[in-house]
Amino acid sequence: xxxxxxxxxxxxxxxxxxxxxxxxxxxxxxxxxxxxxxxxxxxxxxxxxxxxxxxxxxxxxxxxxxxxxxxxxxxxxxxxxxxxxxxxxxxxxxxxxxxxxxxxxxxxxxxxxxxxxxxxxxxxxxxxxxxxxxxxxxxxxxxxxxxxxxxxxxxxxxxxxxxxxxxxxxxxxxxxxxxxxxxxxxxxxxxxxxxxxxxxxxxxxxxxxxxxxxxxxxxxxxxxxxxxxxxxxxxxxxxxxxxxxxxxxxxxxxxxxxxxxxxxxxxxxxxxxxxxxxxxxxxxxxxxxxxxxxxxxxxxxxxxxxxxxxxxxxxxxxxxxxxxxxxxxxxxxxxxxxxxxxxxxxxxxxxxxxxxxxxxxxxxxxxxxxxxxxxxxxxxxxxxxxxxxxxxxxxxxxxxxxxxxxxxxxxxxxxxxxxxxxxxxxxxxxxxxxxxxxxxxxxxxxxxxxxx
Amino acid sequence: xxxxxxxxxxxxxxxxxxxxxxxxxxxxxxxxxxxxxxxxxxxxxxxxxxxxxxxxxxxxxxxxxxxxxxxxxxxxxxxxxxxxxxxxxxxxxxxxxxxxxxxxxxxxxxxxxxxxxxxxxxxxxxxxxxxxxxxxxxxxxxxxxxxxxxxxxxxxxxxxxxxxxxxxxxxxxxxxxxxxxxxxxxxxxxxxxxxxxxxxxxxxxxxxxxxxxxxxxxxxxxxxxxxxxxxxxxxxxxxxxxxxxxxxxxxxxxxxxxxxxxxxxxxxxxxxxxxxxxxxxxxxxxxxxxxxxxxxxxxxxxxxxxxxxxxxxxxxxxxxxxxxxxxxxxxxxxxxxxxxxxxxxxxxxxxxxxxxxxxxxxxxxxxxxxxxxxxxxxxxxxxxxxxxxxxxxxxxxxxxxxxxxxxxxxxxxxxxxxxxxxxxxxxxxxxxxxxxxxxxxxxxxxxxxxxx
Numbered sequence: 001x002x003x004x005x006x007x008x009x010x011x012x013x014x015x016x017x018x019x020x021x022x023x024x025x026x027x028x029x030x031x032x033x034x035x036x037x038x039x040x041x042x043x044x045x046x047x048x049x050x051x052x053x054x055x056x057x058x059x060x061x062x063x064x065x066x067x068x069x070x071x072x073x074x075x076x077x078x079x080x081x082x083x084x085x086x087x088x089x090x091x092x093x094x095x096x097x098x099x100x101x102x103x104x105x106x107x108x109x110x111x112x113x114x115x116x117x118x119x120x121x122x123x124x125x126x127x128x129x130x131x132x133x134x135x136x137x138x139x140x141x142x143x144x145x146x147x148x149x150x151x152x153x154x155x156x157x158x159x160x161x162x163x164x165x166x167x168x169x170x171x172x173x174x175x176x177x178x179x180x181x182x183x184x185x186x187x188x189x190x191x192x193x194x195x196x197x198x199x200x201x202x203x204x205x206x207x208x209x210x211x212x213x214x215x216x217x218x219x220x221x222x223x224x225x226x227x228x229x230x231x232x233x234x235x236x237x238x239x240x241x242x243x244x245x246x247x248x249x250x251x252x253x254x255x256x257x258x259x260x261x262x263x264x265x266x267x268x269x270x271x272x273x274x275x276x277x278x279x280x281x282x283x284x285x286x287x288x289x290x291x292x293x294x295x296x297x298x299x300x301x302x303x304x305x306x307x308x309x310x311x312x313x314x315x316x317x318x319x320x321x322x323x324x325x326x327x328x329x330x331x332x333x334x335x336x337x338x339x340x341x342x343x344x345x346x347x348x349x350x351x352x353x354x355x356x357x358x359x360x361x362x363x364x365x366x367x368x369x370x371x372x373x374x375x376x377x378x379x380x381x382x383x384x385x386x387x388x389x390x391x392x393x394x395x396x397x398x399x400x401x402x403x404x405x406x407x408x409x410x411x412x413x414x415x416x417x418x419x420x421x422x423x424x425x426x427x428x429x430x431x432x433x434x435x436x437x438x439x440x441x442x443x444x445x446x447x448x449x450x451x452x
Numbered sequence: 453x454x455x456x457x458x459x460x461x462x463x464x465x466x467x468x469x470x471x472x473x474x475x476x477x478x479x480x481x482x483x484x485x486x487x488x489x490x491x492x493x494x495x496x497x498x499x500x501x502x503x504x505x506x507x508x509x510x511x512x513x514x515x516x517x518x519x520x521x522x523x524x525x526x527x528x529x530x531x532x533x534x535x536x537x538x539x540x541x542x543x544x545x546x547x548x549x550x551x552x553x554x555x556x557x558x559x560x561x562x563x564x565x566x567x568x569x570x571x572x573x574x575x576x577x578x579x580x581x582x583x584x585x586x587x588x589x590x591x592x593x594x595x596x597x598x599x600x601x602x603x604x605x606x607x608x609x610x611x612x613x614x615x616x617x618x619x620x621x622x623x624x625x626x627x628x629x630x631x632x633x634x635x636x637x638x639x640x641x642x643x644x645x646x647x648x649x650x651x652x653x654x655x656x657x658x659x660x661x662x663x664x665x666x667x668x669x670x671x672x673x674x675x676x677x678x679x680x681x682x683x684x685x686x687x688x689x690x691x692x693x694x695x696x697x698x699x700x701x702x703x704x705x706x707x708x709x710x711x712x713x714x715x716x717x718x719x720x721x722x723x724x725x726x727x728x729x730x731x732x733x734x735x736x737x738x739x740x741x742x743x744x745x746x747x748x749x750x751x752x753x754x755x756x757x758x759x760x761x762x763x764x765x766x767x768x769x770x771x772x773x774x775x776x777x778x779x780x781x782x783x784x785x786x787x788x789x790x791x792x793x794x795x796x797x798x799x800x801x802x803x804x805x806x807x808x809x810x811x812x813x814x815x816x817x818x819x820x821x822x823x824x825x826x827x828x829x830x831x832x833x834x835x836x837x838x839x840x841x842x843x844x845x846x847x848x849x850x851x852x853x854x855x856x857x858x859x860x861x862x863x864x865x866x867x868x869x870x871x872x873x874x875x876x877x878x879x880x881x882x883x884x885x886x887x888x889x890x891x892x893x894x895x896x897x898x899x900x901x902x903x904x
Binding site: 036037040065067154157158170187188190191192224225229246247250251253254257258260261262264265266267271272273274275278281282285286288289290292293296297299300301303304307310311314315316317318319320321322324325326328329330332333335336337339340341344345346347348354355358359361362365366369370373374377381429433437 | 488492517609643677710717724740749753755762770772773774776781787796797799806807813826881889
């Protein structure tokens with residue numbers, strides 16, 4: 001039995017004997033990576049019983065460091081009352097994120113069990129779109145009236161030190177009577193001033209604020225340009241409603257890249273963990289595969305149209321999968337470059353002609369190189385120059401098609417407000433398969449006497 | 453002419469007429485995303501002339517917000533003397549990052565032109581591996597002796613306010629006579645204490661420090677566990693040598709995911725921008741494609757071995773690309789799940805048997821579903837039950853193979869210290885193609901009389 005298996009055994013034993021202290025101590029002794037892995041290995045029932053056994057603060061801490069999918073699964077399974085206790089221990093934005101991932105009725109059940117004030121905050125955050133400043137902000141922040149002095153602020157901070165430690169305070173905001181932000185106080189400046197100084201004297205006036213509807217990519221750009229830890233978020237009446245932190249924006253942006261990766265890989269951008277139920281894993285993957293198989297059959301129908309040629313030159317059958325696969329590879333490279341450039345803001349969806357020009361150039365060079373290579377291999381292998389020319393020529397043409405299309409499809413999808421990471425792959429391979437099969441088989445038909 | 457083209461024209465005109473002020477003002481007026489895109493559209497020569505014309509601070513600001521590949525390209529082209537002026541305006545860790553991406557002799561030429569102190573700092577940082585605390589840290593930090601008082605610290609901070617604003621200060625460190633970190637001062641605590649208080653009284657003693665060799669994934673975990681903005685980094689003698697910031701670790705981790713995406717897409721993990729020279733773009737992509745084409749020919753040789761069967765049942769040729777492509781799709785999904793789980797630390801490379809079990813289950817269900825689907829389509833299309841059974845059965849078996857292998861290959865590569873994102877795809881498709889072709893064609897050979 002490995003050390004890892006022993007730990008699973010120990011943890012299971014603690015859970016089965018309701019030994020909350022033992023389970024807590026065992027988990028405390030582990031680094032957080034090991035902890036997530038260990039919990040991931042428990043069956044669903046034990047995971048849920050563990051979360052109910054230990055202190056809500058400890059459970060909240062565990063949830064916060066899990067993969068999102070894993071955390072939501074567990075919340076889903078436990079009593080709403082208990083889930084509410086745990087979520088109350090989290091930052092308002094983290095709690096709202098998890099509630100947002102749950103089914104609506106599950107989330108509602110938990111919200112009803114939460115403290116009215118915390119539930120109201122979470123509901124407020126849930127109203128906003130996940131990838132906007134409103135969805136990413138936290139509602140805990142420090143705001144003081146314009147009449148306050150440095151002494152008032154430090155006194156308030158001292159008096160509420162305990163509460164505020166959870167706030168991750170870097171700035172305090174100065175608001176007017178209508179709750180509109182008129183200035184920002186940096187801790188540094190509080191430090192360097194006498195208590196009697198009015199805050200309006202040391203605040204940075206007219207601070208940059210962001211509207212709640214500001215989208216994630218604009219926030220990423222804003223944090224890139226300004227070295228701030230957070231921005232005040234305001235509603236449509238310019239009233240201060242929260243603070244969006246650099247950390248939350250970075251995390252959301254990193255998640256977007258990870259999602260793109262999962263989408264391109266045919267997992268629909270949803271995180272799959274092997275600890276999830278078999279039916280969920282299998283079903284999600286199948287929904288993508290079954291679309292693909294139909295597209296594949298469609299593409300293969302081109303082959304069926306040329307059965308006579310194939311019957312006479314059976315060697316062609318060897319090269320069809322090669323051409324299909326190689327065109328897919330060349331096209332995916334161009335797709336990946338476009339998805340990256342879109343994400344970095346280096347290309348706009350309307351610049352299709354520029355991308356076409358750039359990709360065609362690459363397509364011609366690489367098509368020529370790959371075409372000559374495959375043509376030469378075919379000649380050496382089958383000893384027929386005409387066959388080499390057909391196969392190599394088809395690969396050359398189809399590489400140009402695949403690379404040009406691969407560069408443009410993500411832009412076209414983006415223009416149609418569709419998700420490039422999700423749909424580019426299947427569209428690309430279907431079209432390039434059809435073209436590739438057509439090039440080989442129609443060219444072979446033309447020079448058939450030389451191939452037989 | 454679009455507004456965008458007009459701006460390019462204006463900028464080019466400013467560059468050509470050496471109108472530094474005009475170029476600076478034009479760039480200032482744009483949001484940073486628009487700015488990077490605009491510069492990306494200039495030819496290499498104008499990009500370099502622009503960087504030389506404007507103020508070093510403005511050039512540094514532009515570089516910092518570009519994609520890494522773009523920034524390094526520009527630095528590469530301009531005079532080392534000028535590049536040195538620009539890099540001196542950046543944080544030490546950002547400067548070292550860019551120097552690290554340049555060729556050794558290019559970097560050396562620039563280092564020789566930098567201020568001795570800044571060059572020494574950059575050289576120091578360059579000694580460390582990019583993905584370790586040493587490589588990610590910045591060397592600007594505040595350290596005070598154990599004998600200092602709160603008054604000493606605030607006075608020093610006030611006196612050097614200008615210099616320190618660039619430091620992004622959140623903590624100050626207290627060091628003993630051997631420069632070992634003995635405590636951390638939070639700005640917040642300075643604020644709440646009288647000037648005469650000795651810093652040793654309000655510092656947090658025995659702070660967590662990280663060794664310079666701590667790897668990125670451990671740093672990610674550490675920042676997940678502790679809500680700190682930065683950690684002090686120490687050398688092997690435990691002397692304070694820098695501070696690693698949460699922001700740098702997040703960025704490096706996000707880059708890793710982005711690299712995985714580029715690797716899986718056949719771009720070798722290197723960022724490709726369409727503004728790069730055609731030869732570079734084409735060459736990088738070809739190096740991956742040429743390996744793939746040889747693997748493809750290898751896989752197709754299985755088909756060649758069954759030419760007799762194919763000649764008698766030409767319809768089989770239609771299904772070979774379908775089986776190859778579908779197995780590739782099913783396998784890639786499992787590869788993506790393994791790469792994600794490895795990145796999240798939810799699976800360890802030794803857990804091959806667990807992954808095999810989990811993936812086989814998915815493989816069996818999805819194989820059955822896809823096999824029945826393709827079998828039914830084949831039966832309807834070709835009207836031959838035996839052909840449907842052969843094609844559907846082969847897809848079923850091969851889906852199980854592809855999904856199981858797809859889950860395990862990344863773990864096996866990781867155990868051999870190879871890069872899973874880079875090598876999993878080609879290995880997977882070659883093996884599954886060979887198996888898939890073998891399944892269809894050998895089964896067809898067995899029941900040949902029923903197919904003809």
